Amino acid sequence: MTKNMWREIAANKGRFIAIIMIILLGTLIFVGVKAAGPSLNDSMDNTVKTEHLSDVQLFSTTGFTPKDVRTAEQVAGVQAETSKFKYVTGGKDEDVVALYGYQSGAKQNQLKLRSGHLPQSADQIVLDERAKRDYGYRLGDTYRFNKQADLKQQAYQIVGFADSPQYIDYSTRGSANVGDGTVRYFAYIKPQQLNLPTATVLTVRFKSLQSMNSFNDDYQSAVNKKVTALKAAFKPRAKERNQQLSAEVKRSFAPQQQKLTQASKQLAQLKQATGNSAALQQQTQTLSENQAKLNAALKEATAKAHTTYTWQTREDLPGFTSFGDTSDRIAAIANVFPVFFFLIAALITFTTITRMVEEARRQIGTFKALGYTKWAIAKNYLSYALMAGLIGAILGSAIGNVTLPRLVISMYHMSIPLTTSVPVMWSVIALAVVFSLLATVGAAVIVIRRELAEKPADLMLPRTPKSAKRILMERITPLWRRMSFNQKVSYRNLFRYKSRMWMTIIGIAGGTALILTGFGLNDSIGSTASQQYGQIFHYSATVSLAHDGQSQKAMRVLNQSDAYKGATKVNLTTGKVKANTKQISDVNLVTPNDNRQFKKYVTLSHALTKSGLVISKKIASQLDVKAGDNVSFTTAKGKKARLKVVAVTPNYMGVFAYMSPTAYHNAFNAKPAVNTLFVKLNKQSSQQQNKLARQLLKHGGALGTSFASDQETTIKTMSSSMNVIVLIMILLSGVLSFVVLYNLTNINISERIRELSTVKVLGFFDNEVTMYVSRENILLTIFGIILGYGAGWGLLSFILNQATTSQVVFPVIIRWPGYVVATLLMVVFTLIVMWVTHQKLKHVDMVEALKEN
Template structure:
């Protein structure tokens, strides 16, 4: 082995701590960079693999009058496989709203994932949603009974299994319903022949040429929407034809009755002309005629065919899952990059310091006649070895572990078929940055050192000259300091590069920990602030009959008060941009302000003005609208231009507020209240379900939604990020510790002669330790303070990247985040102080003092 190579291995052996520290810092940076960047794609890929394996349909069609063979033929567009299914919403055991499907062995789409038991084989068997087992305590072998209104061949079925479904990927959400309490609680499958339906009510459509596309990719969404548009065009005409066919088939009986009535009436009219008293019979016939006309009108309503199209994005929980993985991807574009930059910066400094310490060796080899390349390549190999080992370990551990940890902890979704691909591009980027930080540093410093002659290199580098620092000019303060403190403060400013690196390291660690807490707190705050500061009600009831709804409410013990509003939805346009699904709220009276607080950014209460509207903040941002601008609104097929009076704070959803006068001038009619905002006492889950059920059955309500459920949804959204946030905080803490330890190590090794000198002069071990640690304490405090500011800025940037079209995440970091970040940094400083103390106790003073000879 050549002398230079031997020397390199000896250097690694002598300074194992530093070599390992470089590897660890690089590994941590790469681990979180690659791991977190892999988490979002892995979540999407895993769900994609699950839905492809279980053949989830790309488009579902529901019809109010069912589907015939002709409909299946029309739906069979290019590359489409079409399957008909029987489906309806019914009320099952314990009064739960159930999405009920007919099980058909021939069907090959939306395959159930059996979790326990088996699929139905006999007419009296049923397989239930796994939630029936985990949430409602049903067991295999028990009976599941349906209400008579379900209109099935049997009322009770034997439970033979529990399953998950690719149509319901989220464990809680099952969609809304027009039966029960208005919310679907379970899905279930009974044999197809048990459904008393003459025709199928659902078409499942799957396209062969789309199965190789990721379900969350833009190309897939564009392709599905294109197919959906084709189907919508085809079924526009079909809806009219189907309605006419059904009406004509059914009205013949009614027409025969009409003819009989007309004949009877004409006979009675003749009798009346002849002087007979037939008024009572005529009245009866007129009454029958009214009933017949009503029956004809009802028949028109019953035979009116409409189709509902939905893609995978419309399925319960699907969009929420996609948004959750998008948020992780957005976080991954910022947080790990910042983490990795800190790691790279510290690594660069460590390698720089290592080569600067080897000046005398470089000078010796240069004096012995070795070429610049021969001398420098060993340092390159040292840096390359550390960089490669750190990158490979970090990339492999990060890619293998983090996505799987996240997938395992995503318990609010069905168990997925994991699909974790190695992120080669991300790993390559990480390798490039790692080599820039290690080999790049080595190249710069070695080149700089080799520019000097052998004699200059073999002599110690001249120490930096001392200068007066700012604190020395403050005489009352400076004169009261001890000698040791004066030395520490002078050293802080004397070695500015080390001071800045330590502050950057500590600030980076603090900021990363704070950002972890900040992301978690801020996402949760969107719901807390929306339903605490903006919306001050507990439920929203949409109704066809305000009086009947109020009567049911007044009989309920939890009911306190309500505010009536006219609510509708529409679109808003400005400068070529548009926002869909905007809620238009028109209050009935001034009580509205007790239920929804309209306030601007300065917390000033806003009032609704005539011929002007108030927009919510997110919509205004999307449309680039400010107070005083004019916008166009479209609802009920008409477009109107209106001025914006103010922008109100809002965190979830899009809302447009206008008073009755503005509504009248815009739409030419008075708004009719169709929605109630409710103040309710605290309710249990059963009480909420009971009230919603009563309003649906007796109060002519179209549906009831509780703010409790919406807050729970946001809470789940927050909890879904907990695994990632916990990993961030843990790894940020480890990085901070390694950084502090490494920089302290560099500090000690650079000043070993200085420390040996003061030890020889009689300083006690504790005094020698404090000589170094006192600087660390000051720098840690400064780093923590800077970290607070950087943490807030980094959190704000990530939240802006992670925000969705409907949600604003307000920057919120609770005191816990600051306390944990501060305490961790103090603990790390104490641990490093103890390690340094042990190291300084065993300094070879004589060897250090004569090292320059």
């Protein structure tokens, strides 16, 4: 029996290899894509732990002293450090720089040197690796800061380039309140060079959190609890610091106050002695003015001495959250695409094993007649199926777990410095093996039980052919009469063997759908920004104003720019929306100053009315509300209003709601103050944009300017990071489609070898015999491709729905190249299979095939 099994494998190598290949491809993409998201998270977590990234950063308006470090360390398990830091401008293009004082003994946020060495003397500087990559700085160059940077010296020699765990994504370095408002890179110099009286940032690391993954919910929850404990510890410290600084301020002003008090006493004595002359009156007035000036200066200095803390966790670091969103997006894709892929592979494998056992009826009958037990006979085929399933599953799991995540991480290396860490996905591998064995061994069990239930004599006879039935086309007489003999045979065979027909259609449709989904993922993610800023937003920049009165200043700056085309004034505030016991935070509420003009800048699905709210689809889906429902809106300042939803409007980036000025006034009993400009600009270079942003910050009363082009760049970076996953999906989907088509055609030929030999004996030429089979394949391929278009669209919609984040909703887009490539691949695969079939049928031993029974 064992020898017989090996002979079977040797005689049908193609089928055995095909089963292994289908299972291998299914498990490879199932395990590989499933491992990609966790591998990215583990690699980033490994990177930040190696470089001792702080868990919490605390900024203070009055700086930090050693006592602040001791205050932080009152919380159990805290390791605290202080350092000097500020935003400055410098370099060739007045770039905004995050400038740090380098401390050689620092235990947190350690630099990873990429070239050169760390600062060793007062005139040396280490720059961000991004400054080398994107801004052209080189070792040995002289780097100059602006005078406003307030450093001990302006020029420094570049001695090294480094990465920092605080800045994990080369595409973003955060924002600042100097220069053009966008941080370009970071830099490190000796701390004494910063001219700061105290440290400006306190970093905290918790020993108990270092075993947790930074991207897990458990870590986020634990950090939030620790921050609460730190805030409680620093609450009395803020009062103490205020008292200390107030006392210092008063002491610094004491000599001047003493002089004025002394002068006042002397003046009073003179008045008593000589009378209130005009000269003394003048002196009294001057003294009063000096006292008023001193009081104002004292009041201002005391106000500056007020301590305010700003807390940040890893989530607030530039690029950290978007990295987590990207890995979550890959995980969301992994929950759908590989499963669909694997189901197709399993279905085709199930069919292949079933056909293989059914073809061995005579052999099973012979063994049964010779006295072999049912188990001995079944073991032969079960072992065959087990071997194919295990080999495919183990190879696919190993290759998928090892290669795909590393390919994804290697792509990320271009924009994010990562220390590669790929976990072995034992649970996913086990699941893949179980599914593989269900598809192979499970199929063999079902069929072998059915076959062994029959008598040996019945098994040794060929299975009774299906009785001929008229198909629907035959009943349409005018159509049927005009068909050739070959066409009639093809259509009859198609509908006669329905299971084979549906397996081929499912295989082709599944392959087409998978390829389309791969292209669609790339198109949809890449088109998010263009859809947002093409179909919904029609402005080029957003200018945030310090307050209402600054809009005229900003307009004057804009009017001086050659690129300026127009602007509209709006009130932009953030808040949270509640409905059905659910809540969505960080909602941008936009209230235009002029409804009519606003339509040129933002396209909504419904006009703004005198009451109510227009919300984006993200809010509607997350809160489960629709037009006509009521929601509760709470602004960042705590104002609440119960509002009716007027309409739901499409939106892809950010979370937005819209109200008319009248509706805002009615809801919040206040006039919406203009604090933002939506600006239309002609196309500008990044240098021109930076220049305009600097002018608006300096002369236009702006807090900051954000450009649509920057958003588009961010989305492109996100899209490019997904390219490797998409490419792998497309390639493996294509390979699976080819193997499926080849395998099903082989099954078709082996089942119909007597029929094909008969028509060959009857005088059909080789080409006619090939077309006898291939004509059916062509028809099924066409139908499968058409069905695959719809399946691909549906699968893509489902995946993108799973992949949405709190701030991004992806449009469902498949551009025409995706349809063309998917169709051409299926056509090419069909032609290749036709050619292979033709070669095989040319060498069929007709006599051997016909005399078999």
